[in-house]
Amino acid sequence: MPEYYDRIFGICGFQDTEIERERSRIERALDKIGVGPEDIPRVEQRLREQHEVELEGVRKILRAWILELLDLVLAKEEGKTVIYYGYPSIQGPGMAISSESGENVYVGCPDVVLCHTVGLIFDKLAPFLEAAETNGLPPGHGLCSLQQIRNGGLALGVVPVPDLVIASSYYCDMGSKADELLHEIYGHPAVYIDGSMDSRWGEFPRYDLERIRFLGGQLDKLFANVEKILGIEVTRRSMKKAMATSRVLYSALGQLTSLMTADPMPISGVVSGIAMNLAAASTGRSMSEGPDALSTLCKEVEGRVKSGYGILEKGAPRVLNFAHSFSDPGITHMIEKAGLALAASFVTVPPGKRDKSLKLYSLGEELAESAMRGGAYHSTYGFAKRFAEAARSLSMDGVIWGYQYNCRPMALGSHLFKQFIEEETGIPTLSLEMDYYESRTYGAEALRTKVETFAEMLRARKAKA
Numbered sequence: 001m002p003e004y005y006d007r008i009f010g011i012c013g014f015q016d017t018e019i020e021r022e023r024s025r026i027e028r029a030l031d032k033i034g035v036g037p038e039d040i041p042r043v044e045q046r047l048r049e050q051h052e053v054e055l056e057g058v059r060k061i062l063r064a065w066i067l068e069l070l071d072l073v074l075a076k077e078e079g080k081t082v083i084y085y086g087y088p089s090i091q092g093p094g095m096a097i098s099s100e101s102g103e104n105v106y107v108g109c110p111d112v113v114l115c116h117t118v119g120l121i122f123d124k125l126a127p128f129l130e131a132a133e134t135n136g137l138p139p140g141h142g143l144c145s146l147q148q149i150r151n152g153g154l155a156l157g158v159v160p161v162p163d164l165v166i167a168s169s170y171y172c173d174m175g176s177k178a179d180e181l182l183h184e185i186y187g188h189p190a191v192y193i194d195g196s197m198d199s200r201w202g203e204f205p206r207y208d209l210e211r212i213r214f215l216g217g218q219l220d221k222l223f224a225n226v227e228k229i230l231g232i233e234v235t236r237r238s239m240k241k242a243m244a245t246s247r248v249l250y251s252a253l254g255q256l257t258s259l260m261t262a263d264p265m266p267i268s269g270v271v272s273g274i275a276m277n278l279a280a281a282s283t284g285r286s287m288s289e290g291p292d293a294l295s296t297l298c299k300e301v302e303g304r305v306k307s308g309y310g311i312l313e314k315g316a317p318r319v320l321n322f323a324h325s326f327s328d329p330g331i332t333h334m335i336e337k338a339g340l341a342l343a344a345s346f347v348t349v350p351p352g353k354r355d356k357s358l359k360l361y362s363l364g365e366e367l368a369e370s371a372m373r374g375g376a377y378h379s380t381y382g383f384a385k386r387f388a389e390a391a392r393s394l395s396m397d398g399v400i401w402g403y404q405y406n407c408r409p410m411a412l413g414s415h416l417f418k419q420f421i422e423e424e425t426g427i428p429t430l431s432l433e434m435d436y437y438e439s440r441t442y443g444a445e446a447l448r449t450k451v452e453t454f455a456e457m458l459r460a461r462k463a464k465a
């Protein structure tokens, strides 16, 4: 018998037979996240107006995210071992653990999954944030809202207490501090992976080899601990499988970025945003559903480019941003309505190639070396340099450096990035203080004036060129 939620699951790409099969899981998950019949009209409107659900590829990606949410919140009830990792994370270890351990283990990044589902689709994140604010992470205490969402999810009993946490402390020490608090409250084991961001200004892409040895050793320690604590051995075979899937996903994201630089821009950045983090935050549905969903999307977007279809007028200034809001599509739409084509995100631009002469002695060192090339894990300079190079190579008209206001690594480069990118490339850059994970304070309206002024300036500059 149809239920109140069937319509929105249908919009998100679920077939009737699948809804029937998953009904008990869907109901238990909706109950946990607090979505009831009264929410459905609002959710349906959000999906239809903000998510381009007329595209099959979008529906497939939304479906993958919802399935990931069900897997996450029901993991313990379904008898799974649960492993969480932090965000951002070096790509590879999570997927390798997942592919080695199979169906009985859930591996993922719960806060990002909650952002992309409870936030982006259902718009019900506020109770999670409020729960965190009374459970050790009050507002203004400097731990970012992503950490609050993880904390709130656990406090409300929506996400299960994990059997192991992998805390990434090589870029963001705030995630591991928040994980330490959760470890004290819930008692689960945690492995902290440290690194060192120390480097001389101007050093990127070079680095001190000791940094690879150190971070590589930390990653190898992670694999040793996963084996010791959970009995899961990460082998080269499982890492190869993980990296192969990851390559498929990231090459589709690269294709999507290149399609989005078409004039007029064929789809909203909201779409590339939901596609991008599937690979970064999920190791289950990203591997099983991701490749097909992204390939369907790329084909459809290619069709739009060929037919000259655009969501903005031809000639709109093209902008490189850092990333899209994880939980509020209204922010990306506001930027696009101001007339800016969010044609590429920093995170979808691939890094340089490995130096083949470099001797690497373990799986951990190989992962560390690849992370170093990405720039962001290298240093503030490496991050800024890669940003500038991406803007120049994609011939962008502008850059929006949206920095998370309560994130130490990002806030460090707040105004420095603007200065650096403008000096290196001459491309105007907007330094935009914002919140990627929740929008109670930094909503679209709060950001609108700065964005519209920037858009006006870019248009005037383009007209003169």
Ligand code: SF4
Pocket (backbone or CB within 6 Å): 087, 088, 144, 145, 146, 147, 171, 172, 173, 174, 175, 404, 406, 407, 408, 409, 410
């Ligand atoms: S936003 Fe910053 S503080 Fe929060 S998890 Fe990401 S890197 Fe860490």
